[in-house]
Amino acid sequence: MRNQTVRSASAALPLLLFMQVAHGAEPPVTSSTSDSDWLLLASPFVWAPSMSGQAALGGVNTKVDVPFSEVLNNLSSVFMGNLELTNRTLGFYVDGVYAKTDQSERVYGRKVGLAITQTTLAAGVYYRVYEYELGGATIFGEPRTWRVEPTVGVRWTKLSTKLEVNSVGFSTKKETEWTDPFVGLRMQADLTDRWTLSGEADTGGMDTASKKTWNAQTYLGYRMYLADHPTIIRVGYRVLAQNYQTTDFTGNKFKYDVTQRGPVLGLSMRF
DSSP: SSSSOOOOOOOOOOOOOOOOOOOOSSSSSOSSTTTTTTTTEOOOOOOOOOOEEEEETTEEEEEEEHHHHHHHHHHEEEEEEEEEEOOOSEEEEEEEEEEEEEEEEEEETTTEEEEEEEEEEEEEEEEEEEEEEEEEOHHHTOEEEEEEEEEEEEEEEEEEEEEEHHHHEEEEEEEEEEEEEEEEEEEEEESSSSHHHHHHHHEEESSSTTTTEEEEEEEEEEEEEEETTTEEEEEEEEEEEEEEEEEEETSEEEEEEEEEEEEEEEEEOOO
16 A cells, blocks of 8 residues: 555644742842853743654555644643753753654545654754843843854654554554754844843754754743743744655665644743
8 A cells, every 4th residue: 555645643742831930029130150150951842843744664655744733633642841051151951852643544445543653852062152242131130142052962763653554454563763963053142131032953964865854943032030940931933854764674665754843832940
């Protein structure tokens, strides 16, 4: 059964963190840490992507064209978050997305079941090579600046797909993982004492022709204090495109050429 259209899904959805602002006045606008202090930033987020592209497994080609509303209906479990350790010049980070979906469709009158589990972890390091002072200070007591930070890292993806056509007793499963080094650039500008604009773009797949990746995201952030911790509430947009090809156990081509894109809502809390 080739070139059949099967809607597939692998994405992410809400992980909610709701915290109450501490009672009383805001902490004074003074910096509590020096440039040499290390800070930990915890950033849970909600990514609501749609999906488009092509996939192939066990000789079955599928077209991926799934709006976020269908991703939500098929979502079984999900986790998303980011951790960053920085001294404001040098920083290390880990970004993770885990999602599992289960769904069934009818193709020419036959019920086809498709289950996809995807785990993506990106770990990297960045270094602030340029900083321009914009004047004034943020509510966290730090100078308003425009910052440029090149980054390098590795993105690891594990993908498990299972396709079943019960009426004819057909079932095939593929589990694969790959590592993809990437290089990129991060930038952030303090628009006011509270508002900030940030963005990041990176590209991978330099080590082999069988895998290619690019990732881009941009956010508008608002500074505030939550439970006495400096926090930035962020809203933005993210795109992650991955293209990976190999041979599955049936001897046919396994292909995952999918772009995920959609809005993001999250926060970054400093400890």
